[in-house]
Amino acid sequence: MSGLxxxxxxxxxxxxEIHALKHLDLDVQTGxxxxxxxxxxxxxxxxxxxxxxxxxxxxxxxxxxxKPLNDGxxxxxxxxxxxxxxxxxxxxxxxxxxxxxxxxxxxxTDASERVREALNEVGLLGWRNRPVxxxxxxxxxxxxxxxxxxxxxxxxxxxxPFSGLDVDSAAMLSxxxxxxxxxxxxxxxxxxxxxxxxxxxxxxxxxxxxxxRWDGSLIDVDLDALRQTYSASTSAS
Amino acid sequence: xxxRAIAWTDSLLPPLTFFTMASALYLVFVYVPTDEAQGIVQRxxxxxxxxxxxxxxxxATVALFSILYLWRGDRVYDRVAHAGGExxxxxxxxxxxxxxxxxxxxxxxxxxxxxxxxxxxxxxxxYAAYLMLRSVSPGVExxxxxxxxxxxxxxxxxxxxxxxxxxxxxxxAVLVNREGGTGLTDPRMQLALAVSFVGFFLLFLLxxxxxxxxxxxxxxxxxxxxxxxxx
Amino acid sequence: MxxxxxxxxxxxxxxxxxxxxxxxxxxxxxxxxxxxSFAFEPGSESRGEAAPGALWVAVTFSAVLGxxxxxxxxxxxxxxxxxxxxxxxxxxxxxxxxxxxFLFMMAAQAVILPVFVFFFDQTISSSWLGVMACLALGxxxxxxxxxxxxxxxxxxxxxxxxxxxxxxxxxVPLFIGGIRTTARLLAGRPLADVAQWLNLMLAFDLVFLVxxxxxxxxxxxx
Numbered sequence: 001m002s003g004l005x006x007x008x009x010x011x012x013x014x015x016x017e018i019h020a021l022k023h024l025d026l027d028v029q030t031g032x033x034x035x036x037x038x039x040x041x042x043x044x045x046x047x048x049x050x051x052x053x054x055x056x057x058x059x060x061x062x063x064x065x066x067k068p069l070n071d072g073x074x075x076x077x078x079x080x081x082x083x084x085x086x087x088x089x090x091x092x093x094x095x096x097x098x099x100x101x102x103x104x105x106x107x108x109t110d111a112s113e114r115v116r117e118a119l120n121e122v123g124l125l126g127w128r129n130r131p132v133x134x135x136x137x138x139x140x141x142x143x144x145x146x147x148x149x150x151x152x153x154x155x156x157x158x159x160x161p162f163s164g165l166d167v168d169s170a171a172m173l174s175x176x177x178x179x180x181x182x183x184x185x186x187x188x189x190x191x192x193x194x195x196x197x198x199x200x201x202x203x204x205x206x207x208x209x210x211x212x213r214w215d216g217s218l219i220d221v222d223l224d225a226l227r228q229t230y231s232a233s234t235s236a237s
Numbered sequence: 238x239x240x241r242a243i244a245w246t247d248s249l250l251p252p253l254t255f256f257t258m259a260s261a262l263y264l265v266f267v268y269v270p271t272d273e274a275q276g277i278v279q280r281x282x283x284x285x286x287x288x289x290x291x292x293x294x295x296x297a298t299v300a301l302f303s304i305l306y307l308w309r310g311d312r313v314y315d316r317v318a319h320a321g322g323e324x325x326x327x328x329x330x331x332x333x334x335x336x337x338x339x340x341x342x343x344x345x346x347x348x349x350x351x352x353x354x355x356x357x358x359x360x361x362x363x364y365a366a367y368l369m370l371r372s373v374s375p376g377v378e379x380x381x382x383x384x385x386x387x388x389x390x391x392x393x394x395x396x397x398x399x400x401x402x403x404x405x406x407x408x409x410a411v412l413v414n415r416e417g418g419t420g421l422t423d424p425r426m427q428l429a430l431a432v433s434f435v436g437f438f439l440l441f442l443l444x445x446x447x448x449x450x451x452x453x454x455x456x457x458x459x460x461x462x463x464x465x466x467x468x
Numbered sequence: 469m470x471x472x473x474x475x476x477x478x479x480x481x482x483x484x485x486x487x488x489x490x491x492x493x494x495x496x497x498x499x500x501x502x503x504x505s506f507a508f509e510p511g512s513e514s515r516g517e518a519a520p521g522a523l524w525v526a527v528t529f530s531a532v533l534g535x536x537x538x539x540x541x542x543x544x545x546x547x548x549x550x551x552x553x554x555x556x557x558x559x560x561x562x563x564x565x566x567x568x569x570f571l572f573m574m575a576a577q578a579v580i581l582p583v584f585v586f587f588f589d590q591t592i593s594s595s596w597l598g599v600m601a602c603l604a605l606g607x608x609x610x611x612x613x614x615x616x617x618x619x620x621x622x623x624x625x626x627x628x629x630x631x632x633x634x635x636x637x638x639x640v641p642l643f644i645g646g647i648r649t650t651a652r653l654l655a656g657r658p659l660a661d662v663a664q665w666l667n668l669m670l671a672f673d674l675v676f677l678v679x680x681x682x683x684x685x686x687x688x689x690x
Binding site: 052053054055056071072074075076077078080082084086087088089090091092093097101102104105106107131132133140147 | 470471473474475477478481482485486541544545546547549550552553554555556557558685689690
Binding site for chain 3: 362366384389
């Protein structure tokens, strides 16, 4: 076992003739917390969706958990938690019903206890029996977080998780991410807010137009150099 | 296919098709004797049958290249499937036009609910839906959906034919299916049919090639446009 | 397998909460029977002959129009992506949806069939078991084809018209087989007489369940 959780070589993804991602090479070690930075249209979401096996690469190879995705990715997905702008929750079902479904689909062993535990962690235990469609946006996002963590995934993929969150929810998310990281989970998070990236992650990758422009440690990083690379990649070239 | 082979085909196919079709026209309208039972209108048979065969050829093309496209992802396969779909509707329409033209003088009605023609009508509807699906969802997504339909449609064809055939033959009160074999004993008639067959097959290949190429050019233009927009 | 059951249970739960699909299927079926009742004079010969046709028109049209709903429920909050994130094959998602649609349509038949008996003045006899078996085969095929194309239709522009347009020519064998079988069974013919039609419908069902299972990934992934 190489200890590489993610191993991508020449990863390319086209949408018609638009190259969202161009020949990206990426190695992520188990336990790393990586921030993927970049302007809109850089390919951040595309990269995350490729890693979550929601998209197939147009070219290149991808190995997750040390193995290529042979069975269409079903095995890999068991250990992946994906958080996106959409909550993937059925509005007519309650949080508890939604999580019970995902627990069954992900074959979580201690399903009912785990569901309660997850809801409790995000502070939704009091709203567990109200349909998700009646919850506020913030509560829905917290429920989505519970959904993503329900099956104790070892790889967390988060697409702009802090955007639109109120202060309390943001603090809760930070705390949860920190705890997951300490317990050995690997985290890949896209964001366009540098402060969030610095706070939560130890490594940063700047993407622009489908290519990696910068890849390095965020600890003791030269902020000015990083900001320069970032603005250079943001402006049209 | 290598570009040399393609260039070869491109220069040979049109004249060959023209020559064969011209021969077929001569044979069918001048050479072949008039059928005693059905009269002049029977000559449509020499076109109707090959055209019907080309319909099935087109359907098979759509199915094969749809599978190849889903499996391999190369857009060339999608273009051939698309062209095949257009040809399926084209040849199907011709069958549905020549059929009634043939039936009317002989049986006095335009449409006899004959098994073959009914099955062809259903086929027409499936591939017309194929073309509509393409027009309603453009790009790569539409290509994938069309490929799914192309595959499902082809699997359905034998089942549809069986169902419609049983439907008609279990009803003896209805007009007998006229296409019972060629029943052609006269070698001149057999020749005319064979040449017509070859002619229409060459026409199918020619049209397939022309349409696929035309779609390739459309795609190139669209690609250039996209690149210009995002540059 | 547990994934399959979890998916089916989820669809049943959502449907029990909203009842939208069931309502569409029921209302469309009953309305179609009503409209066809106006097409054939009550008490006339042709009405009796048309009865099997009327039943199958109602079943087919309610299926074709009602199955648009089956993926509409996955549109809110991008739930389809949520399904694609589950550690199940895409083919399993298809089978689960097809199974759920089958159950909903059979539940609708539990009402449509009695309404048919009522409107078209049918007498119940033992041959009705055969009719129900035939309906089950037809509904299974409608579900197999409908689930696949509903996934496609919901992502296209003209989505309301796309599903009927795609489905109706494809399900003609089920339609013909269903009407022929129902007509014969109601006329008192034995089951052996309709065996070949039932086999055809069964073959249709199996072929399209397998094809759907194989190609569903292409209909639903990006």
